[in-house]
Amino acid sequence: MLLIHCPYCDEARPEVEFAYGGEAHIARPVDPSTYSDEQWEEFLYIRSNPRGRHHERWRHTHGCGRFFNAVRDTVSDVFETTYKAGEARK
Template identity: 70%
Template sequence: MLLIHCPYCEETLPEAEFAHAGQAHIIRPENPSAQTDEEWESFLFIRSNVKGPHYERWRHLHGCGRFFNAVRDTVSDRFLTTYKAGAPRPDLETLTGEVK
């Protein structure tokens, strides 16, 4: 069972309390109607599929209901950190001790 820390509630709870909401830090186009079909397809569907630390968005579904971001290692399935939505990305070098 995965345990996930909600940065708003300050609680670490089972994964069943949360819902995965995709890749974090995806920026919506400023003028969506000006996007080509290919650009819109890329925005909606094309995401990173990294091996290792990955920035993700989660929602504390059965708690505060708020969205937050997390860095999860896709190899070990271990959460390296969670942080409030709108906060800058944490430095991977600090989290993992590896130089990227």
Template identity: 65%
Template structure:
């Protein structure tokens, strides 16, 4: 069973407690009414889908109900870190040991 750490509840809980909420750190348009149809489509639907480290947004739906961010390695489906939504993106090299 995959366990996910909720940074608000400070507990490792089963994946069933959580809901995936898309890619993390997406910049919202300052003035959505000025976007072209193509730009609006790209904002809503086009996301990265890397093989490797990915920054994701999750929600603890069966607990505190808060959104948080996670760093997940997609090949092995392993969570490297979770952090509160108001915290900055962690440095990947500190999590993976890579010098990138």
């Protein structure tokens, strides 16, 4: 079971307290109607799926309830860092 550091609680807590939230830093466009079908498809469905460093969202569902971002290595599952939502990509 992973230990995940919640940047809001500032504590490493067991994985069961968290829910995975998909790839991070995919912002919803301010006005989706300006997006072409291709751009919208990209936003909806296309993800980077890297081998290695992955920026992803987690929610401390059974803790503070906050969404935050993490960098995890998809091969080793090691978390490089976690940081608050809204902070720049690390």
